[in-house]
Amino acid sequence: MEVLVASAIGVLTAAGIYLVLRLRTFPVILGMSLLTYAVNVFLFASGRLTIGAPPILRDGVTTYTDPLPQALVLTAIVISFGMTAVVVMIGLGAFLGSDDDHVDDQPQGADAEQQS
Amino acid sequence: MSHWIILPIVLPALMAPFIVLAARFHIGIQRVFSVVGVLLLIALAAGLAWHVADGTVIYYRLSDWAAPFGIVLVGDRLSTMMVLLTVVLALFVLLYAIGSGWDSRGDHFHALFQFQLMGILGAFLTGDLFNLFVFFEVLLIASYGLMIHAGGNDRLKAGTQYVLYNLIGSTLFLFALGAIYAETGTLNMADLGRRVAEIGPEETVGIRVAAVLLLLVFAIKAALVPLHFWLPSSYAEAPAPVAALFAIMTKVGAYAIIRVYTMIFPPDLDVTSNLLETWFLPAALISCAIGAIGVLAARKMDRLVAFAVVGSMGMVMIAISLFTPQGIGAALYYIIHSTLAAAVLFLVSDLIRTGRGNVDVTAQIPMAGTFLTAGMFFAGAIAMAGLPPLSGFLGKLLILQASVSADLVVWVWAVVLISSLISVVGFARAGSTVFWKSHGTLPDLDTDENKEVATPPTILSYVAIGGLFALLVLHTVFAGQVHGYTTDIARDLFAPQAYNSIVLDTPGKLSKPSEGH
Numbered sequence: 001m002e003v004l005v006a007s008a009i010g011v012l013t014a015a016g017i018y019l020v021l022r023l024r025t026f027p028v029i030l031g032m033s034l035l036t037y038a039v040n041v042f043l044f045a046s047g048r049l050t051i052g053a054p055p056i057l058r059d060g061v062t063t064y065t066d067p068l069p070q071a072l073v074l075t076a077i078v079i080s081f082g083m084t085a086v087v088v089m090i091g092l093g094a095f096l097g098s099d100d101d102h103v104d105d106q107p108q109g110a111d112a113e114q115q116s
Numbered sequence: 117m118s119h120w121i122i123l124p125i126v127l128p129a130l131m132a133p134f135i136v137l138a139a140r141f142h143i144g145i146q147r148v149f150s151v152v153g154v155l156l157l158i159a160l161a162a163g164l165a166w167h168v169a170d171g172t173v174i175y176y177r178l179s180d181w182a183a184p185f186g187i188v189l190v191g192d193r194l195s196t197m198m199v200l201l202t203v204v205l206a207l208f209v210l211l212y213a214i215g216s217g218w219d220s221r222g223d224h225f226h227a228l229f230q231f232q233l234m235g236i237l238g239a240f241l242t243g244d245l246f247n248l249f250v251f252f253e254v255l256l257i258a259s260y261g262l263m264i265h266a267g268g269n270d271r272l273k274a275g276t277q278y279v280l281y282n283l284i285g286s287t288l289f290l291f292a293l294g295a296i297y298a299e300t301g302t303l304n305m306a307d308l309g310r311r312v313a314e315i316g317p318e319e320t321v322g323i324r325v326a327a328v329l330l331l332l333v334f335a336i337k338a339a340l341v342p343l344h345f346w347l348p349s350s351y352a353e354a355p356a357p358v359a360a361l362f363a364i365m366t367k368v369g370a371y372a373i374i375r376v377y378t379m380i381f382p383p384d385l386d387v388t389s390n391l392l393e394t395w396f397l398p399a400a401l402i403s404c405a406i407g408a409i410g411v412l413a414a415r416k417m418d419r420l421v422a423f424a425v426v427g428s429m430g431m432v433m434i435a436i437s438l439f440t441p442q443g444i445g446a447a448l449y450y451i452i453h454s455t456l457a458a459a460v461l462f463l464v465s466d467l468i469r470t471g472r473g474n475v476d477v478t479a480q481i482p483m484a485g486t487f488l489t490a491g492m493f494f495a496g497a498i499a500m501a502g503l504p505p506l507s508g509f510l511g512k513l514l515i516l517q518a519s520v521s522a523d524l525v526v527w528v529w530a531v532v533l534i535s536s537l538i539s540v541v542g543f544a545r546a547g548s549t550v551f552w553k554s555h556g557t558l559p560d561l562d563t564d565e566n567k568e569v570a571t572p573p574t575i576l577s578y579v580a581i582g583g584l585f586a587l588l589v590l591h592t593v594f595a596g597q598v599h600g601y602t603t604d605i606a607r608d609l610f611a612p613q614a615y616n617s618i619v620l621d622t623p624g625k626l627s628k629p630s631e632g633h
Contacts, residue, residue: 005191006363016614020284025276026549028280032280032283032284035284035287036287037214039287039290039294040214041292042290043290043293043294045294045298046294046295046297046298047297047298048298065195069294070271072293072294072297072442075246075250076290078289079253079286079619080251080256080283080286083253083256083257083279083283083286086257086260086279087276087279087280087283090260090272090275090276090279091265091276093264093267093272093277094269094272094273094573096276097268097269097272097273100271103276103277103280104277
């Protein structure tokens with residue numbers, strides 16, 4: 001199971017980085033989503049992988065899974081979800097405003113700077 | 117237990133929704149509440165700083181859970197000093213935003229401003245790495261809103277780059293935190309300091325990767341070369357008061373580096389030894405040089421100031437990368453100076469924009485209010501470039517003095533001195549083109565469309581910049597006391613036993629779990 005989870009994280013990260021390097025708004029945002037999936041699984045796995053054990057520590061329970069990474073993942077999911085929504089809105093605004101979805105361009109001000 | 121320490125976070129967190137919900141359509145009421153909020157924060161921050169000035173560490177356990185299990189807020193001399201610096205800067209920036217009318221050019225400026233303050237203050241006060249991530253996100257999401265305040269295509273485009281760059285930074289931060297948790301089983305900074313020291317020499321792979329990842333994240337925030345590419349466009353396109361407030365955000369990165377790499381991964385730790393020495397100082401030297409060259413090459417005032425910020429962060433990082441009490445003490449002195457100087461310059465570049473409608477470094481017609489603006493630019497440039505008599509000179513002198521015993525001392529001295537010279541030339545070029553040559557060009561009154569845009573700045577704008585400048589003068593006059601204080605802070609950082617024992621050994625709920633992990 002460790003191999004499966006580890007390679008899944010690796011594939012997600014690689015695909016995410018590839019898409020981020022495409023440097024256009026839509027692939028970059030998709031790539032960011034893949035990267036956040038990868039990091040969420042990674043965080044989840046950071047408390048060791050345990051199957052069928054409760055995340056609760058109480059008397060009589062000998063095998064349990066670490067509850068803290070689950071709380072961390074929950075926070076990370078909420079934050080990355082909100083951030084993705086923000087970047088979609090800002091990216092859409094930039095695209096509609098300048099009819100150009102490259103994220104590596106200099107802003108218009110810098111172009112004018114070079115012409116002057 | 118003192119509850120005061122959580123108020124700097126709770127107050128803006130309540131003020132922001134109040135401004136959105138209750139005062140949404142009344143810019144006057146928003147302004148009053150925003151200013152009152154910041155004034156209260158200054159009182160709180162001053163109280164906290166005074167309380168810990170003798171070296172006591174105050175802390176706050178959320179829900180009273182004991183330290184490694186619950187989240188703690190910790191106020192020591194370093195964090196309260198940064199809090200005080202932030203809120204004082206925020207007051208003058210806010211006054212400028214009100215005086216120049218920037219806050220009424222879009223919606224929700226004041227609410228976002230309060231959320232931004234909440235994030236920055238939380239990042240300084242927290243004693244937990246994951247909590248630091250959360251406050252980073254709070255300050256970032258507020259900064260996205262402030263960055264594109266008042267809209268415009270260029271601003272949105274620069275905003276997209278800024279947001280994406282920081283999202284990647286946040287993802288890296290999470291990877292680093294996951295690796296740290298997997299290796300040590302804790303995210304509390306004081307607890308980490310103890311547990312990392314216990315890791316055996318044969319099991320260091322994971323923790324070394326985590327330490328480098330974490331440094332990359334903080335270097336992105338601090339705009340260290342080669343991770344500085346987001347800064348010039350973002351700061352130049354952001355509204356001027358926002359850019360002035362962002363002057364403290366790069367320092368959040370510097371603060372995090374200071375905190376983590378003295379408390380958790382101290383320089384004498386075997387596990388992470390030789391990890392940073394090889395490339396951290398060279399990267400800082402290159403940032404310093406790139407900043408100075410950017411100042412010389414910039415064709416717009418706002419980009420010039422943005423590159424000056426990159427250069428000054430390089431200077432701070434040079435001092436930090438020495439990892440000695442003298443180095444950190446000098447770095448903290450220079451952090452206060454460069455925050456104030458960068459804010460002054462961003463606001464002055466906005467005065468130029470107000471006066472003549474653009475910020476190009478070209479000879480144009482004389483603008484409204486040239487005399488005062490030119491004087492303020494001159495003073496700000498002296499401070500930023502590090503000429504006597506202002507605190508930039510003293511700060512650079514302290515950094516040079518601290519680096520005497522370093523291995524790369526020749527390089528440090530050469531880069532610091534030459535880059536200072538280049539930025540002096542850069543500032544002189546920009547200042548003389550904008551302010552002196554302006555009288556040589558005949559005004560073309562019929563065709564100049566800038567005529568309608570240009571208005572003289574308001575008194576409140578001058579008051580705000582003057583206030584920041586007065587702080588710089590005070591920082592120079594009381595340099596001895598301030599530097600003594602920052603050196604004490606640095607000594608505390610290299611002997612964190614008091615901090616650790618107060619955070620970890622004070623009993624709280626669950627302090628003795630029946631079966632821990």
